[in-house]
Amino acid sequence: MRTPAIFIEHLHKSYGDLVAVDDLSLEIQRGEFFGLLGPNGAGKTTTINAIVGLVKPTSGHITVLGLDAVRDYRRVHRLVGIAFQELILDGSFLNVREILVYQAGYFGIPPRRARAKADELLERFGLWEKRSARVQELSGGQKRRLVLAKALIHDPEIVILDEPTAGADVEMRLQLWEMLQQLHAQGKTILLTTHYLEEAERLCQRVGILHHGRLVSLGSPEELARERGQAHLEDVFLELIRSEQA
């Protein structure tokens, strides 16, 4: 069997009394488009932040293409590009293009290639006109695209997106979906978190549903709907969440 892209084994994370992730085990295959679903506070962000080492697991462990996420964090970071839920940009003194050029530098890309790569991404994400702008001058959608471009600066094999379409309007959502499908078609492994069920249904080959930090369901959107005798993932989701609460 091929090494999974992301392998999570008995991941457990608590903050004091609060259990954010509860014994999560999950395998995401290479080239897969995987969706992590769940209502707010389900533990999605905690899980993906643990993959890139921003969250220290209370117990359990994670490997990325066979590399230990804690011990081998530097090699893992080369393989993973992550777009955070919050639109975090180093914009206090860098302009749009510089943000990408510096980010490329942190990943060890030499200056000339860094600038070329930044320009390529600025074009691709419709930000070329804004290359000299400050972050504060960007619209929400433009910031979102810049965050995405930043995640792709080092051509990562695995792309992780935390609620990439939160707050996006319809047109932008469609644009983003197309970009993500293109990335997937290029062979990238994609892990996406969302609470838009339609998004998961449209894009994801498999989804896992988290609730109170526990994985309550796992499979393809069609499978999950069929198993539960529902027409849509949304109905499966609501049923699961209600039965959990009952």
Added chain:
Amino acid sequence: MIGFLTLSKREVVRFLKDAIDTIAPPTISVILFLLIFGVGLGSRLGDVHGVPYIQFMTPGLLLLAIVRNAFLNPAYSLFQSRWYGNIADFLVSPLSAEQIALAVLLGGVARGMIVGALVLAAAWLVTGVSVAQPTWALGYALAVAVAFAGLGCIVGLWTRGWEGVGAIDTFVLDPLVMLGGVFYSLDMVRGVPIIEPLSALNPFTYITEGFRAAMLGGAEAHVLIGLVLTLALGTICIGAALVLFRVGYHLKA
């Protein structure tokens, strides 16, 4: 290496682009000191240890500028990156925790040394002060910058608000340096209540005396004692900063 250089460059560009707020104020305030004490009151104050008071004071002012700037840069830069969240950009890159720590440290050293060089140039213009042992003085200044940049890294990770950095600056650094022989030497305050014991207990007094000796040409023993103290302080601060970065103190949830 490219990653480390890029982050180091960021740390330097960050304060250079904001030179009006980072480089200018400390330089100008020292120039004012020099003008008042050098040109203004200089002739009335007489000599101290065989040099005009203004020349006696210059190494202390220079050290003060280096200490504060080397400290403030990493402290504010780190806290700013934590506050806005962009520290995650470095943390998810292939940079090691140690590389991040050292790049931030380097930014502080650069700012301390740049302000120090400007202050020295101003002092030379105003008072004609020259450096007796340039190599020792430069090495000494570098060691001081590294030590206090290390302290700045610790404070930048530790603080939970902007005011934390200011508080350390006002309540720790300022008294330490002001009561640390910037304006007087230990034998000038013999028998003065409060000031003498505080100054004698303050390690910074010996750091200043050593630097003064290196700059103005004084007892070699002073230079060595001060340098050893500085290196000890530096080792402790950098060691602690590296440990904090490695465990992800206030960086990882």
